[in-house]
Amino acid sequence: MNKNKLYSFILFACFIGYGWLLFSFQHEHQIQNQEFTVCLFKKVTTFPCPSCGTTRSVLQLSHGNLLSAILLNPFGILVALIMLVAPFWISYDLVQKKETFYTIYLKTESILRKRKVAFVLIVLVIANWIWNIKKNL
Amino acid sequence: MESQKVDMFMMANAKFFEGHQLNAIRERLVQMDDDKWPMLQTVQFKDPTTALILSIFAGNLGVDRFYIGDTGMGVGKLLTCGGIYVWTIVDWFLIQGATKEKNMEMFNRAFMF
Numbered sequence: 001m002n003k004n005k006l007y008s009f010i011l012f013a014c015f016i017g018y019g020w021l022l023f024s025f026q027h028e029h030q031i032q033n034q035e036f037t038v039c040l041f042k043k044v045t046t047f048p049c050p051s052c053g054t055t056r057s058v059l060q061l062s063h064g065n066l067l068s069a070i071l072l073n074p075f076g077i078l079v080a081l082i083m084l085v086a087p088f089w090i091s092y093d094l095v096q097k098k099e100t101f102y103t104i105y106l107k108t109e110s111i112l113r114k115r116k117v118a119f120v121l122i123v124l125v126i127a128n129w130i131w132n133i134k135k136n137l
Numbered sequence: 138m139e140s141q142k143v144d145m146f147m148m149a150n151a152k153f154f155e156g157h158q159l160n161a162i163r164e165r166l167v168q169m170d171d172d173k174w175p176m177l178q179t180v181q182f183k184d185p186t187t188a189l190i191l192s193i194f195a196g197n198l199g200v201d202r203f204y205i206g207d208t209g210m211g212v213g214k215l216l217t218c219g220g221i222y223v224w225t226i227v228d229w230f231l232i233q234g235a236t237k238e239k240n241m242e243m244f245n246r247a248f249m250f
Contacts, residue, residue, distance in 0.1 A: 040222050041197055049197055049198070050198070050218075051215060052218065075216050078216055108209070112212070125215065
């Protein structure tokens, strides 16, 4: 994946992400009361996936409720961080004609690929998934 | 490299690459020394069909992207439940091409010299 593809992809993804957030804001009441499910996985299997509740978590963060956000789904914090930081960082790179974001992306990928790191993260994901199911998200 | 060995490799591994790349690969192999043969045999390519099956059954969890080594994208897919399912569906169509590209990169990395 070369730099330009990555940058365009992430900017595009953030754009969609913000669009989705806006949409969720307007329907927040229905989402909180579980009348609204967009996840096909949940409709078919009736139980949540590991990232279930991420949107709700980010919405809570936008209201300033850090604790609710973590309790709903810790992934929300990751997503919020990325969505906040990435557009600025990439713009900085584009303006300054540097590659700092790309370099760090590649470095992170190689760290994540290491057996021990990957194993720990997989365990965390499964733990989060089980927690989601227990919370009946 | 002996053309017999090259043909053997091409027959066994054609499915791992895009059609239009096969010629270039063949040329590269023919020019290579014979002592690269053991190394050639040890390179593990990713199977596009496996990637497609992973994409269909576990696309939401990003397993298909993790399989082909696209860790960053895999994490993104996992965190967003397959991009609210949209990315999942798009990847059903893109994943085989992406696998073949990754295989090409792997081949180039191994035999750049």
